[in-house]
Amino acid sequence: MLEFLRQPWPWYLAGPLIGLMVPVLLLIGNKSFGISSSLRHICAACLPSRIPFFRYDWKNEVWNLFLVAGILFGGLIAAQWLASPQPVQVNEKLVTELAAYGITDYHNMVPVELFNWSSLLSLKGLILMAGGGFLVGFGTRYAGGCTSGHSIMGLSTLQLPSLVATLCFMTGGFIVANWVLPFILKL
């Protein structure tokens, strides 16, 4: 059993399990599945600074903070006890492309050559971690949700804004991954 769990899970197992988060959260407490709101609740709890957008009773939404704390622990458990012995298997073309930028270690979820503390002192690391993170936080809140809230929960309930947002997530990702990221990685 443990051996089976340690393998990378195929999409047809993981996808439906992720989809089940929608009915589970609805049934155990009438909650709409979503993650990015947790970032807003953290702002509301720690630094509301009299900004109207952060002045609401965040304690009402504290379930969302429990959820993301769980995700962090889940990541820890999976990495400690369920880690696959093999590095992630990706398309050969990607391996060739990334090797040209000096990225060859596939043992972690993120390339350790790029995402480490000392690379924060370089322009490349700063753009990747600080810049990328900022765009994720700003963009998801501006869009009203992220891949969980819009692409999973929103599409499941057939919301038009969620379809538009999902298409824009993908468009933005295509543009940057294919035409912008190569320049950043060359820095």
Add this chain to the structure above:
Amino acid sequence: MSPASIKEKEHHEFLTKNSDFEVRSLDAVCLNESELKHPWWYNFKYLVAGILFGIILVKAEVISWFRIQEMFRLQSFHMYGVIGSAVAVGALSVWLIKKFNIKTIYGEPIEFVTRKLNKGNVIGGLLFGFGWAITGACPGPLFAQVGTGATATVVTLLSAIAGTWCYGRFRDRLPH
């Protein structure tokens, strides 16, 4: 009107009235639709749900920067399969909940409010897409990446919180 339909009407009013500032209007998703007040430790249910979700995210490799790069280069079906089958299961369960009028375990009715499209869905969506391709993470994976021990991704997470804060700060000057 039967007591049940009165209860549903009241719940509909609760969902659609804007009690907290904008929590329930523009901010389309991720919120608490329940009117019940429970002791705080009831929230441990969500901690457990989060742990399971975190494990799935790691084992399906959807929080892998490499998998995200593959997806945006159309080099693998994996991510499309994950998202597609997740939506299919989610949509089917929502349909079943509606069709059989299934209530929560506390007997509350479950209702889905239709959201309105706004410019933020497009502009914000594109900006998030840029960030997703750079960091290989959407907000859920941000937390999971930290958990897997890639400690430097704490910086990505803190920057995302800073980004959310800046959006809130300059929200009234942005087109919606």
